[in-house]
Amino acid sequence: MSLAHAILASLVEEATSGYELVKDFNERIACYWQASQQQIYRELNRLEEQGWIAGERVIQTDRPNKKLYRITPAGLQALKEWVAQPSDPAAIREELLVKVLAGYLVDPLVIRAEVQRRREYHQARLEHYHQVEEAYFQNLTAAPLPKQFMYRTLRRGIRYEADWVAWCDETLEWLNGTASSATPGTKPEAAADWLATNLG
Amino acid sequence: MSLAHAILASLVEEATSGYELVKDFNERIACYWQASQQQIYRELNRLEEQGWIAGERVIQTDRPNKKLYRITPAGLQALKEWVAQPSDPAAIREELLVKVLAGYLVDPLVIRAEVQRRREYHQARLEHYHQVEEAYFQNLTAAPLPKQFMYRTLRRGIRYEADWVAWCDETLEWLNGTASSATPGTKPEAAADWLATNLG
DNA sequence: ACGCACATGTAAGCCGTTACATGATTAC
DNA sequence: GTAATCATGTAACGGCTTACATGTGCGT
Numbered sequence A, B: 001m002s003l004a005h006a007i008l009a010s011l012v013e014e015a016t017s018g019y020e021l022v023k024d025f026n027e028r029i030a031c032y033w034q035a036s037q038q039q040i041y042r043e044l045n046r047l048e049e050q051g052w053i054a055g056e057r058v059i060q061t062d063r064p065n066k067k068l069y070r071i072t073p074a075g076l077q078a079l080k081e082w083v084a085q086p087s088d089p090a091a092i093r094e095e096l097l098v099k100v101l102a103g104y105l106v107d108p109l110v111i112r113a114e115v116q117r118r119r120e121y122h123q124a125r126l127e128h129y130h131q132v133e134e135a136y137f138q139n140l141t142a143a144p145l146p147k148q149f150m151y152r153t154l155r156r157g158i159r160y161e162a163d164w165v166a167w168c169d170e171t172l173e174w175l176n177g178t179a180s181s182a183t184p185g186t187k188p189e190a191a192a193d194w195l196a197t198n199l200g
Numbered sequence C: 001a002c003g004c005a006c007a008t009g010t011a012a013g014c015c016g017t018t019a020c021a022t023g024a025t026t027a028c
Numbered sequence D: 001g002t003a004a005t006c007a008t009g010t011a012a013c014g015g016c017t018t019a020c021a022t023g024t025g026c027g028t
Helices: A002-011 A018-028 A035-048 A073-083 A095-101 A109-137 A145-176 B002-011 B019-029 B037-050 B073-083 B097-101 B106-137 B146-174
Strands: A051-057 A068-071 B053-058 B066-071
Touching: A002 A018, A002 A035, A002 A051, A002 A068, A002 A073, A002 B097, A018 A035, A018 A068, A035 A051, A035 A068, A051 B053, A073 A095, A095 A109, A095 B002, A095 B146, A109 A145, A145 B097, A145 B106, B002 B019, B002 B053, B002 B066, B002 B073, B019 B037, B037 B053, B037 B066, B037 B146, B066 B073, B097 B106, B106 B146
Parallel strands: none
Antiparallel strands: A051 A068, B053 B066
């Protein structure tokens, strides 16, 4: 039920329409929580039924009408209680790494192209985050608390993207060396030597 | 359908039982793909129905009987085709960062304790990965290709955990400064100045 | 007339989580 | 006897993905 709380957290400071929330999730929230348009509209309906948010129809003349949602006292209370509870790390399910693991089965050019593509993706996000950082988070010591907490989430996004770029770089470097000389479809030999190791 | 392919990739080099696969997923695969016991057994049944793997009952006297699964030629072909296709980055849904965003709503001690807890978690995983690295990935240039590709996935895990530790450290440092002087339940003021910014 | 930004929905199906369930063998 | 490891399942539920669907108002 964390999507609900991510929405609540976004509604604390100002009333927002579903359409605007979708944009927020695509833009500034995406670095730590992704949600689709369909998910968001459904969750808004649930939250309203539950009384944690209240929607208000706003008639607009220059645009289609919209519905503005505000967090209710009950919603704020629920959010605070949820924030105070411990949470587990997110599960990781990264297709690219499954493909890297099986990379010896295909033409090395395939993996190299894919890692290169990922590098460009993360590099673009990183540059965007840096622009946001420069434009909106300069005088942090003078900024209000919510903004300082928000900066912490941006820092996570920056680190995450930079780290991916660095992994792509070291992987590309390796691919340009050893792997380029290998023949595709190389017969796999026993390589899982570390199978016996366990996580405490 | 990537769990299926993660399983296929694990079965290429050797026949494995469901029980062993569960352990593999908890230990060496967890750094890029997490799956529960229930998921794995269900997926093994589906893969066998589809003809991508073949199971064989093995009678054991010193232990309960087990079922060994092998990848079939059709399964290997399917895996190769899947690996050759491009894949999107994984979706991130990190509860901790939603809580950090709303951190100004609660006692600063709550967030600090939670970030500290996360730091210890990632630090422990990092140390484990480093042990695996030293024990099993020393002579990489002489190692067979599959092992070298596998090392790339371990490197991703090492980087990921180290990056989290570093973010926790910089966040804790900040929390020990500014945030400790703030009163809990501070009234939120307009802080979402960067709402207008868009991701290309 | 057409495309774009704005604005909000429905529905099917798959995947993952949670809870429950059973049983064999070894070691203490 | 009882805990730990080995070994394999079933079932309900909820969340996420994918595809489809509708309509307004502005600018060119």
